[in-house]
Amino acid sequence: MEKPSIPQGTRDFGPAQVARRQHIFGVIRRTFEQFGYAPIETPTLENLSVLTGKYGDEGDQLLFKVLNSGNFLVKERRGEITPLVTADDLAQGPRAVLPKIAEKGLRYDLTVPFARYVAMNRATLTFPFKRYQMQPVWRADRPQRGRYREFWQCDADVVGTDSLLCEAEIVLMMAQVLNGLGLVDFTIKINHRGVLRNIYQALGSEGKETDLFVAIDKLDKIGRDGVTKELLEKGFSDAAIDTLFELLTVGGGYAKKLQRLLAGFVTAGVEPDSQRPGPQEPTDEADDSADAYYRGLNELAAVRDLLQASGFTQFNRLEFDPTLARGLSYYTGCIFEVKINNVAMGSVSGGGRYDNLTGAFGLPDVSGVGFSFGVDRLYDCLEELELFPAGTGTLTRVLLAQFDAASLAAGLPLLAQLRAAGVPAELYPDAAKLKKQFQYADQKGIPYLLLAGPDERAAGQVKLRDMRAGQEQLLSVAEAVAVLSQAQ
């Protein structure tokens, strides 16, 4: 006999787990809808051409590819057999073979399919277009703590506007969901690709930009010494590394850090990368820093102002972290990441602005910004912190016991009556021993049991048992239905 199993990194969810997951989905869905996002769904399968090249080399390797249907090795036409994969292809390796045998893949995230959707439906969409999407995604990653090969993401994105109000509302939604789930000890980290680029420029633009970002993103994990070591290996100079830590170790709150970085950039002679918005008034030539305008720093300041004006109060949970450098290469503006404190778990949410994501699908110059919740990680955090509301997972309120053929016949109309009254009810399907039927109700956590055996029927009544209290009372059918429909 074959032992049943499921693929690595996938899970079954039983009724109790699904109930808890639905709770998470519900909080997220309500929040997204409150902010005006509309749900869409996209196919599990995308053409590989849509997916490849969007997530970097690492990402391409983590894509699940789907083998072409039929005989993917040869093409047979009028008895003539042509090999689809040649010896040449095989000699060249997987890169040459793959496109010949697989043209579809499982979606890797929800952002790229969304960009594809926007590009395809541009004519019918009203911009700015706000959508949310809650679907599973797949990554051929090696599973470990908080990391699965199949997991659910809940994305909210808006395309077609540059407004920083979107960024501010992302913070509002993140906070609302986490508060709603009871995960109140969280930190929303925010940074800006522009700030990272300015830091790179402040170091004299030596070495590779991505090497720098990858290294400083690990600062809180491997510490200053670890980052220094990694940067030296990547060919950065001691002087550059010193400058880097002068910039990164600026203390203070959100606004203070912005100020200090601004001063740091000016001192380092970083070229302003943007125009001051609004009317161009003549400025005081004597003060250089008043003229210095850096898009990253200024947008971060604007987001903070918008949050304040929106009545956001949890600024102690919002941290401007100039070391946050979050992977996905398509981000160009603000970037976000959310950590739950006191839990050994990676980020539960992340996102950012991408100025030209739909460009890859023939729709250039459309700015988008969005973020994603990882439901499975939220679940793991809630479980670890024991924050799930108590509940049995069953929705059934009452179980009708079955005694014999007569009680079955009498039970069916009663069952219909209960359901019509809005009471989730079930009738035990067999005339089993009462002990067994009681155990069934007990194990499922059904709070009431309705007994209508020969004795009760003779008296024209039913017996209602409260399973938790262990008490029974004899009632008329109408009274029992009334009690059950009220005792919600």
Added chain:
RNA sequence: GUAGAUAUAGCUCAGCUGGUUAGAGCGCCGGAUUGUGAUUCCGGAGGUCGUGGGUUCGAGCCCCAUUAUUUACCCCA
């Protein structure tokens, strides 16, 4: 892809320097109670010790291989 750990009953795990018939808790089944769960008491079933080799008089235990699971790295929700 790299490195480590683990694999014994349905589940969680014991199992001594290698030595008779491999144990516990929980769960499951039956009974005490032929109209009453959770609680209590009594009884019972269930394991070719992941798989394949090897060492040994003898292997759950030691060695090799293999598969699966898991943790960390890379990267990420």
